[in-house]
Amino acid sequence: MTHLQKPPALKPGDTVALVSPSSGLAGEVDIEHRVTTAIQRLEQDFQLKVKVMPHALKGLDYVQKHPQKRAEDLNNAFADPTVKAIIAFIGGDDSIRVTEYLKPDIIKNNPKIFMGYSDATSLHLFLYQHGIASFYGPAILTDFAENVSMDDYTTHWIRRTLFDDAPLGNIPTSPYYHRFGLLWHERTHHTPRPTIYNHGYEVINGHGTATGQQLGGCIEVLDRLRNSTVFPDAETFKDKILFLENSEAPLSVPLLAAFIEFLGTSQILKNVNGIIIGKPQNGEHYEAYKRTWQAMLEDLNLHDLPVFYNASFGHNEPKCIIPYGATASLDASNKTFTIHDNACE
Structure with missing residues (x-):
C-alpha cells in the first residue's frame, strides 16, 4: 500500500494561493473578468483569503517561456506558512517542464492541498512520487468562474473533500x-x-x-x-x-x-x-x-x-x-x- 502524506483540511479564514503551472491564460486581458469572479467566490462563498502568486498573471507568452518561474511560484506557495491550499488557474500542455525545478524537501516539509486537473496530471504524479497526497479537481478559470454561479455538485464536493476530515463516502454522478x-x-x-x-x-x-x-x-x-x-x-x-x-x-x-x-x-x-x-x-x-x-x-x-x-x-x-x-x-x-x-x- 502506498502511503501519502495528507494535508490539513481548510477552514474559513485560511489563505489559498493561485498558480499558473501550465498556461498563462489567466493573465490575458479578455479573461480578467473570470479571474475576478473566481476570486470573489473564494472570498465570499468559501470565506478564504486569496494570494495570487507573482508570475501567475503574466500572460501566455511569459508563462510558456519561463517554466522555472512557474516552479518558483509553486515552491514559494508550499514554503509560505500562511498558505493552506494551492489551486491551478487552468490546464495547458507542458507542466512537466516545471517538475525539474520543484524542490521536494520544501513540499514534503509543508504538506498542503494542491488541486487542478488536465495538464496538472504531471504535477500530481510528481507529488505522488514524493509521497504527497493531492487532488484531481476543480480549476479556477473553469469551475470557480462558472457563468452565473458555481454548480451545487462542485461546491458540495469542494466542501466535503477540502474542508472536512471525515471519510468521503458514496460519490454519485452529477445529475x-x-x-x-x-x-x-x-x-x-x-x-x-x-x-x-x-x-x-x-x-x-x-x-x-x-x-x-x-x-x-x-x-x-x-x-x-x-x-x-x-x-x-x-x-x-x-x-x-x-x-x-x-x-x-x-x-x-x-x-x-x-x-x-x-x-x-x-x-x-x-x-x-x-x-x-x-x-x-x-x-x-x-x-x-x-x-x-x-x-x-x-x-x-x-x-x-x-x-x-x-x-x-x-x-x-x-x-x-x-x-x-x-x-x-x-x-x-x-x-x-x-x-x-x-x-x-
Missing part, C-alpha cells in the same frame, strides 16, 4: 452536465450554460467489487508522460483503482485504442483492481469509446476487471474531486463509487 463551448467572452459571462440530463454510472466490464488506492489522470497527458521521470512504473499500479478521463478536444478512437494497448502491454491493466472513466466532454464519442474499451479488454482477457464509465470528474462541469492515494471501491452490482478515506486531516 446534469454542461455542454462545453459557450465562449468565455465577458458579454456572455452572465449567460448560464445549458444543462443536460446525466445518467448514473455504467458498468462496461467486469463484475463484483474492486477496492484500491486511486491513481490516474488525463489520458492525453499520461500518454505524453509515459517515458518521463514522473510516470509510475507498472508495479506502482498494483492493486490500484485507475481513474482516467480525456480532455475537451475529442480524443480520436485510434489514439484511445493505442493508449489502452500501452496500458495492456506495460502490465498496468493486469495490475490494477478496477478502472473508473470520466464522461467524455459533451458526451462526444461516448459509445465509440465504450466499445473500444470493451473490445480491447476482451482481447486482453480482462473480462473480470470492473470498469465504471460516465464519472463526473476532470473535463466535466460539474465535477467531484479525486484524491490521489485515497482508498476507493467500485461495486459493480450496485453501481456505486465510494471513497472510504478522508482526503484531509
Whole structure:
C-alpha cells in the first residue's frame, strides 16, 4: 500500500494561493473578468483569503517561456506558512517542464492541498512520487468562474473533500452536465450554460467489487508522460483503482485504442483492481469509446476487471474531486463509487 502524506483540511479564514503551472491564460486581458469572479467566490462563498502568486498573471507568452518561474511560484506557495491550499488557474500542455525545478524537501516539509486537473496530471504524479497526497479537481478559470454561479455538485464536493476530515463516502454522478463551448467572452459571462440530463454510472466490464488506492489522470497527458521521470512504473499500479478521463478536444478512437494497448502491454491493466472513466466532454464519442474499451479488454482477457464509465470528474462541469492515494471501491452490482478515506486531516 502506498502511503501519502495528507494535508490539513481548510477552514474559513485560511489563505489559498493561485498558480499558473501550465498556461498563462489567466493573465490575458479578455479573461480578467473570470479571474475576478473566481476570486470573489473564494472570498465570499468559501470565506478564504486569496494570494495570487507573482508570475501567475503574466500572460501566455511569459508563462510558456519561463517554466522555472512557474516552479518558483509553486515552491514559494508550499514554503509560505500562511498558505493552506494551492489551486491551478487552468490546464495547458507542458507542466512537466516545471517538475525539474520543484524542490521536494520544501513540499514534503509543508504538506498542503494542491488541486487542478488536465495538464496538472504531471504535477500530481510528481507529488505522488514524493509521497504527497493531492487532488484531481476543480480549476479556477473553469469551475470557480462558472457563468452565473458555481454548480451545487462542485461546491458540495469542494466542501466535503477540502474542508472536512471525515471519510468521503458514496460519490454519485452529477445529475446534469454542461455542454462545453459557450465562449468565455465577458458579454456572455452572465449567460448560464445549458444543462443536460446525466445518467448514473455504467458498468462496461467486469463484475463484483474492486477496492484500491486511486491513481490516474488525463489520458492525453499520461500518454505524453509515459517515458518521463514522473510516470509510475507498472508495479506502482498494483492493486490500484485507475481513474482516467480525456480532455475537451475529442480524443480520436485510434489514439484511445493505442493508449489502452500501452496500458495492456506495460502490465498496468493486469495490475490494477478496477478502472473508473470520466464522461467524455459533451458526451462526444461516448459509445465509440465504450466499445473500444470493451473490445480491447476482451482481447486482453480482462473480462473480470470492473470498469465504471460516465464519472463526473476532470473535463466535466460539474465535477467531484479525486484524491490521489485515497482508498476507493467500485461495486459493480450496485453501481456505486465510494471513497472510504478522508482526503484531509
